[in-house]
Amino acid sequence: AQTVTQSQPEMSVQEAETVTLSCTYDTSESDYYLFWYKQPPSRQMILVIRQEAYKQQNATENRFSVNFQKAAKSFSLKISDSQLGDAAMYFCAYHSGNTPLVFGKGTRLSVIA
């Protein structure tokens, strides 16, 4: 079964600085998708960024970018110019074929003013 591991339960970053959240996954599939979701205190899960495994280029969405290392099965999220509104739980998720999304246990990010 596929598993997703987020080894950092909590992280903190100074406002305007850069932070990287780690995620590793285990799969025997070659075609799959990876996602980072953000869950602020409002509880609404919001998609931050996605990566198709067949694409070598790392995905970027404004201040959010990923470092996708397919061979190492690593998918880290970099947040640049951190803002107070970035404070949230961040979940890494994996999806392949007809299987449901598999989530990591999350990383709680605090942003210090």
Next chain:
Amino acid sequence: KAGVTQTPRYLIKTRGQQVTLSCSPISGHRSVSWYQQTPGQGLQFLFEYFSETQRNKGNFPGRFSGRQFSNSRSEMNVSTLELGDSALYLCASRDLTGIAEAFFGQGTRLTVV
């Protein structure tokens, strides 16, 4: 398009009772998944419905059941509630013709006393 709508937002039930939660997916999305979120276990997959058929099922006891209607709305039922069922229940809808990212509702916070 309207987002994923979950009702009710909050529920308080007594042990032994049963509860029904509702989820209306994004218009056109035929896949609806349910997740249980607790502080200790993170997001755990309950089941997924597609075109009124259960497509995937997580490792939960038979007290947890669901169904999907012809308009893609889904309900989740928990019978004989236990204290450990207290959690945030999240519903996600997907358009399986695309990249299949999941869009989440705001969740139903269930408290069992």
